[in-house]
Amino acid sequence: MQKVDVPGSLTPDDRDRMAQVGIDLAMTTRCGSYLQLNQDVAHATCSETGIEVMSIADALERYPELEKNYWKVVQKDKDDVTKHVAAQKNPRGYVIIGRKGSKNILPIQACLYLGKEQIQHVHNIIIAEEDAELHIVSGCASARHVGRGGAHYGISEFYVGKNAKISFTMIHTWGEEIEVYPRSAALLSEGATFLSNYVCMQPVKKVQMYPTATLSGERSVARFSSIVIASPGSSMDLGSRAILAAKGASAELITRAITRGGTIISRGEIQGKVDGTRGHLECKGLILKDGLIHAIPEIHGEVVGTELSHEAAVGKIAQEEIEYLMARGLSEEEATATIIRGFLDVKIQGLPDALQKQIDAAIDAAESGF
Amino acid sequence: MFPRGQYNPGTVMLDIKDLHVEIGGKEILHDINLQIGEGETHVLMGPNGSGKSTLLMTIMGFSGYTVTQGSIRFKGKEINGLPVNERAKMGMGIMFQRPPTISGLKLSKLLTAASGETKEEIEKYAKAVNMERFLDRDINKGFSGGEIKRSEVLQLSVQHPDFVMLDEPESGVDLENISLIGAAIGRLLDKDKHIVHRKKSGLIITHTGFILDYIDTNQGHMMCDGMIKCHGAAREMLKEIRERGYKECMECRK
Structure with missing residues (x-):
C-alpha cells in the first residue's frame, strides 16, 4: 500500500494529533485516504477495487452526474455555515464513491487538519451504490497552537443505495480555541444501513451540529452514536435526527455525555411518519464537575403504527x-x-x-x- | 501490621471492642464485642433488621456507617478510618448481597483489575463456579440470584482474602447451585485443608443454615436489636431458632 505522501510541513506533534483521531499515515490499516491541510488537498487515493476517493473538485469535473448529489440533502441556504461553504469559488473536500457491490475491509481515512487561524471549509459527498459497503474514519484535528479564530465548516452529504451500508466514524481532536460546525445529512434507500459515530474526548471551544438521516427506503436502518466529554470552556451542542419515512425503517440514537465543567446540549429527534417504523433514543449523562448537560430528546409520531421511545438520565457516579x-x-x-x-x-x-x-x-x- | 498471607497462627484475626455504629445520626449497633481467630469461621444470626449486615458493612468500611465509639482491629491494626480498598489490600473480602450493576464493565475486566491474574488463570477460576460464560458480560447485568452469588464467590476467589464476610450466601440460590457455592466458599475458607493448616477466617450471616452443611464453623453469635446477645455452637443455635423462632432472643431484651 502506498504511504500517505506527507507534506514536509507536518511536525511530529501534528502527526501525533492525527494518530489520535485515527489517521494512519503509514496506511497499514487503511485502504484509502484523503488528507486536507487547511485548504490544501495533500492526498487522495484508494486501492480497493470499485471504490474511488478523490477531491471534490476532481470529482465534479470527472463525473458531471454528481450534480444530482451536490447540495441536495444539505441545502445551500440552510444557515450561515452552508452559505459560507456554498459561496466558495474553489470547493474543497472529498468524494468517496463505492460502486455497485464493492466493499472495503480496511477502512478509508479522511483527515481534515487545521494548522492556521482561518476558516477551513470542506464539502464531502459519500455515495454507496447498490449493495456496496463503505467504512470511513474521519479524523478532524488541529495543530496544538492554532490561536484564536480557527474554525471548521464541514458539509457532508451521504447517499446510501439499495441494500448498501455506510459507516462513518468521526473522531475530533480540536484545540480549545476552535469552533466546529459540521452540517451533515444522509438519504437512505431500501434496505440501506447508515451508521454515524461521533467521538470527541478533547477540549474544543464550540461544536454545533445536528445531522439528519432520512430513511426513505423500506427496511432501512440508521444508528447514531455519540461519545463526548466536555472540558471547562467547551460548548457542545449535539443532536441527531432520524426521519422514518418508509415501512420497516428503524433508528437508534445513542449518546454518552460527560461534563468535566463544560456545556453539553444533547438533542435528538425521531420522526415516525409511516406505519411499521420503530425508533429509540437514549441519552445518558454523567456530571463529574459542575457544568451543564441538557438533554432534549424528542419523539414525534404521526401514525398509529410507529413505535418510538426515549430515555434520558443525568447524574453522578453512584x-x-x-x-x-x-x-x-x-x-x-x-x-x-x-x-x-x-x-x-x-x-x-x-x-x-x-x-x-x-x-x-x-x-x-x-x-x-x- | 502483618501483610496478607503472613500472619502468626494462634492469634486474633479480627478483634472488635465496644463498637458503636450510627447510620444517619441514629445508633444502630451498640457495644459489639467480637473476636475471630485465624482459621476460624463464625456465624452471625438474628432476626431481620437486627444489625447483622450493618456490622459487616462497618467492618469493610463503607460510607454511611459511622463508628462513634470502640475499635476494630484487623491483624492487630486499628482499621477505623481506613478506606475500603486499604482494608481489601490487608486481606478482607466481602460478598455483596445485592451488588450494583455497572454498565460497560465486563466481569473479566474487574477480575483482572482485582487480581492481576492472567486471562488463563481467571478462566480456571471461572470454570470452578460455572461462570466462564459470564466473563464477557457486564457485571451483574441481568444476572439471576444464583449467578450473582457465583459471580461474587468468583470475585472473592481471585482476591484470596484472609478474612471473608458473607451476607446470606444461600439466599436466592437453588438447590443445585447451593452445593457449588457451598464448595467454593469452603475452598475460600481453607475448609479443604486440615485444621492445623487453616489460615483463612470467615464471618457468615445465615438465616437458613444451609451453608453450614459445607463448612465447619467454630462459633455462632446471636444478634438482636443491634447487640450480640449470646454465643454458642452455630448449629445448635440455629436448631433452637428453627424450633422456637427468635422469641427467646427477643426476650433477652427485657
Missing part, C-alpha cells in the same frame, strides 16, 4: 458502585475511572472491529484525564 470496586482492592480513583470507562463503552452493532477498536482507543487515550 457511591455504591465506587465502593463495590474498592472492596475488590481498587483505589477510589481507579474505581471511578473504571466506571467511567464502562459508561463510555458503546458497542456499535455492525461496525467493523478495526473501527470499534479505533473508538475504544480514542476513549482510552482520554482515560488518564478522568
Whole structure:
C-alpha cells in the first residue's frame, strides 16, 4: 500500500494529533485516504477495487452526474455555515464513491487538519451504490497552537443505495480555541444501513451540529452514536435526527455525555411518519464537575403504527458502585475511572472491529484525564 | 501490621471492642464485642433488621456507617478510618448481597483489575463456579440470584482474602447451585485443608443454615436489636431458632 505522501510541513506533534483521531499515515490499516491541510488537498487515493476517493473538485469535473448529489440533502441556504461553504469559488473536500457491490475491509481515512487561524471549509459527498459497503474514519484535528479564530465548516452529504451500508466514524481532536460546525445529512434507500459515530474526548471551544438521516427506503436502518466529554470552556451542542419515512425503517440514537465543567446540549429527534417504523433514543449523562448537560430528546409520531421511545438520565457516579470496586482492592480513583470507562463503552452493532477498536482507543487515550 | 498471607497462627484475626455504629445520626449497633481467630469461621444470626449486615458493612468500611465509639482491629491494626480498598489490600473480602450493576464493565475486566491474574488463570477460576460464560458480560447485568452469588464467590476467589464476610450466601440460590457455592466458599475458607493448616477466617450471616452443611464453623453469635446477645455452637443455635423462632432472643431484651 502506498504511504500517505506527507507534506514536509507536518511536525511530529501534528502527526501525533492525527494518530489520535485515527489517521494512519503509514496506511497499514487503511485502504484509502484523503488528507486536507487547511485548504490544501495533500492526498487522495484508494486501492480497493470499485471504490474511488478523490477531491471534490476532481470529482465534479470527472463525473458531471454528481450534480444530482451536490447540495441536495444539505441545502445551500440552510444557515450561515452552508452559505459560507456554498459561496466558495474553489470547493474543497472529498468524494468517496463505492460502486455497485464493492466493499472495503480496511477502512478509508479522511483527515481534515487545521494548522492556521482561518476558516477551513470542506464539502464531502459519500455515495454507496447498490449493495456496496463503505467504512470511513474521519479524523478532524488541529495543530496544538492554532490561536484564536480557527474554525471548521464541514458539509457532508451521504447517499446510501439499495441494500448498501455506510459507516462513518468521526473522531475530533480540536484545540480549545476552535469552533466546529459540521452540517451533515444522509438519504437512505431500501434496505440501506447508515451508521454515524461521533467521538470527541478533547477540549474544543464550540461544536454545533445536528445531522439528519432520512430513511426513505423500506427496511432501512440508521444508528447514531455519540461519545463526548466536555472540558471547562467547551460548548457542545449535539443532536441527531432520524426521519422514518418508509415501512420497516428503524433508528437508534445513542449518546454518552460527560461534563468535566463544560456545556453539553444533547438533542435528538425521531420522526415516525409511516406505519411499521420503530425508533429509540437514549441519552445518558454523567456530571463529574459542575457544568451543564441538557438533554432534549424528542419523539414525534404521526401514525398509529410507529413505535418510538426515549430515555434520558443525568447524574453522578453512584457511591455504591465506587465502593463495590474498592472492596475488590481498587483505589477510589481507579474505581471511578473504571466506571467511567464502562459508561463510555458503546458497542456499535455492525461496525467493523478495526473501527470499534479505533473508538475504544480514542476513549482510552482520554482515560488518564478522568 | 502483618501483610496478607503472613500472619502468626494462634492469634486474633479480627478483634472488635465496644463498637458503636450510627447510620444517619441514629445508633444502630451498640457495644459489639467480637473476636475471630485465624482459621476460624463464625456465624452471625438474628432476626431481620437486627444489625447483622450493618456490622459487616462497618467492618469493610463503607460510607454511611459511622463508628462513634470502640475499635476494630484487623491483624492487630486499628482499621477505623481506613478506606475500603486499604482494608481489601490487608486481606478482607466481602460478598455483596445485592451488588450494583455497572454498565460497560465486563466481569473479566474487574477480575483482572482485582487480581492481576492472567486471562488463563481467571478462566480456571471461572470454570470452578460455572461462570466462564459470564466473563464477557457486564457485571451483574441481568444476572439471576444464583449467578450473582457465583459471580461474587468468583470475585472473592481471585482476591484470596484472609478474612471473608458473607451476607446470606444461600439466599436466592437453588438447590443445585447451593452445593457449588457451598464448595467454593469452603475452598475460600481453607475448609479443604486440615485444621492445623487453616489460615483463612470467615464471618457468615445465615438465616437458613444451609451453608453450614459445607463448612465447619467454630462459633455462632446471636444478634438482636443491634447487640450480640449470646454465643454458642452455630448449629445448635440455629436448631433452637428453627424450633422456637427468635422469641427467646427477643426476650433477652427485657
